[in-house]
Amino acid sequence: MSDEYDNNKSYQAQSSEVLDGSAGSINPDMDYVRPAEIPEQDLYHAHSFIEKWIFCQDAKVIGVQYFLTAVFTGIVGLILSWLMRLQLGFPELAGFMTAEHYYQFVTMHGMIMVVYFLTALFLGGFGNYLIPLMVGARDMVFPYVNMLSFWMFFVAVAVLMASFFVPGGPTGAGWTLYPPQTILEGTPGSGTGILLMLISLSLFVIGFTMGGLNYMITILQARTRGMTLMRMPLTVWGIFTATVLAMLAFPALLVSAIMMTLDKVLQTSFFMPTILKAGEVLEYGGGSPILFQHLFWFFGHPEVYIVALPAFGIVSDLISVHARKNIFGYRMMVWAIVGIGGLSFFVWAHHMYVSGMNPWFGFFFATTTLIIAVPTAMKVYNWILTLWRGNIRINTVMLWCLGFIVTFVNGGITGIFLGNVSVDVPLSDTYFVVAHFHMVMGIAPLMVIMGAVYHWFPLVAGKMLSETLGKWHFWITFLGAYSIYFPMHYLGFIGVPRRYFEMYDSPYMTSTVGMNEFISVAAFIVGAAQFILVFNIIKTLKTGKKAEQNPWKANSLEWYTSTVPPEHGNFGERLPVVHRWPYDFSVPGAKDDFIPQTTAPSEVANTEVEKT
């Protein structure tokens, strides 16, 4: 392989035939960009403290509000996981905890982390903050609806948290809420707890729909001049596709929540079969519990990608910026995101292999599941090829990205095991499953969130986070997460079932004691390490070094605002005009190693920029 840059593959920036949108009318001026076709957005500026910081219509403030609320629920989820690990590793210290408490903690930890933490953080937090900035819009297209979206989410979180304090406590049915046991007496929280959970989920769906419409229309209909879909940062592509998935998947959750609420409150039997309890036939009869599983997983599987796709997009941008190289195979990356999104609607029943389904049905879903590995693997290769011979800066952001790739590949490979029916059946409901999904959709997206926080904090707050603390945070989290989840694969292989309060007198009791203690200690340390970030943020806000504009020398539009942090309206007097994709790093012949998206072709006429 030669070190020479292949000149035939590069493109001399001379004409702008991709810009005019209609073939046959090539404008001879190379810097020509079509005039604006949408009028200036009518923005309502805040007049009071309440309008500016509480009921705010600025997408950036809403993004931060979403972020803080989601982080708060995430910390609650973290504390619940500590309590679970305390019981599993050191039951003698957890005397205050009954089996009912444990089930409730498992349930709430799962639901909080998947829906109220990761989904809200990626789409509500990063989506709100980054979409208008990255596509060059002044704000989201419907700022008022956007504000309602956050407050609906806030109420959903409040209702969820309220369920901790009602008689009977929160629901303990497992985050999948499978009927019939979810709403039957004997399950913890089968009274008010489950009702509040279902109401909270419905509110979340309504609130998310308001936000999702904003994200989609802003990306489709409010891009700045020159910003074609294929010039958008992959972050925007990831969030966009995840939003499309959410708009089509959340309806199934809403419907199942409504039906289960009616089963609970009005004694309907949508999901309830005939049930004998202590020799007595209950009021219920004739419903189908499997119907709930289908509805739930028609939401539940796309939900995995609602969390994963924004992470894919964000990590692509971070890797490209911090390796000073264009993202390898941009178009392939876009199509992989879209392809994964499309396929994710045809795999849901792989969560139901043990529900007694027809083997041919399982065969179909195993096939579609394994097909998803193709675009996913393409993305992993592209990340590695982006790094290959890049000018890699090993800073905190890059460390998180590398950590993401490793954990994601790890979790992806165990996914291949579980996607096959014959392998899944013995592994089903063991700690192998726990290890798999925590690696692939817990730790991996979390690594991206952390990298994104270190990357975009200078933009949001105008100050640089401490690198030293960041590296401590990373190494403890990375090594600690492996200490937690690697042994869990082994626990799964020897057959330890998940969601069990204790192992009683089973042979697991003795053989896994040491390992469970080890995992628990690691979990305590990793959880505590997250507060390094909280400390880092507080310290930086107080005494941190002021960030220059565009500290990472990135190309995308969010770094080219009129002020840092950006003000309401983002770009000052004039919106930016885009001439290229955001990945022109280390272009041969260019003055700097980065060419901002706003740089006109004539300014870089003698360089070998790629045609985008």
Place this chain on the structure above:
Amino acid sequence: MSEQKIDGFELKPGFKGMASDTGSDQTMFKGVHWGKAMMWIFLLSDTFVFSCFLISYMKGRGSTIVDWPNTSEVFSLYVGGVPVPLLLIAIMTFVLITSSGTMALAVKYGYEKNRKMCGWLILATAVGGLTFVGMQVFEWSKLIHEGVRPWGNPFGAAQFGSFFFMITGFHGFHVSIGVIFLFIYTYKVFAGHYESKKRGWFTKMKGDYVEIEILGLYWHFVDLVWVFIFAFFYLW
């Protein structure tokens, strides 16, 4: 919108046009108002909600152990002692479809800036929607009077009442929301808010007659959903 001119952009028909619009900058749906695009996407999402309801209904009806009630008997009205099946539903459907027609006319007169006609037609649509909801209330109370409950009924499978009240209730909720907005828009049109560019009460945004069309999209969608509910509940 075929005559619409986009500066520096040639709008082409067919698949080629779609590809060129998609590949262009700024907007994907050329000349389409933000609110209109939003409503279309919301309706797509809402379609999934109703699809989930109706698919659950099919699954539930298909797997009950008790026979499903004979719908042409349950839903019939007695006129002079003779049972007429589907009489009420026929009237309800007629009213709702008619209100779709008045809605479409309101959109037309709105774009023609014919404020009076537009306002009266929106009001007519609202009254049509209200009549529909009223007849639904009548139908519900009649069924409840005959002993149909969400958790059981004297005619057959308990799921009949469950699905019926849930799905028609959810649809009726949609109609009611639409009626509320229709009344608000009636006021806005008659008060001339779209001419004076008065800012909205909550959103602080200036309005335009395109809002009538956006509400129209919603109204037609609610009608379309009713056609499916009609087919699945009353004809099956």
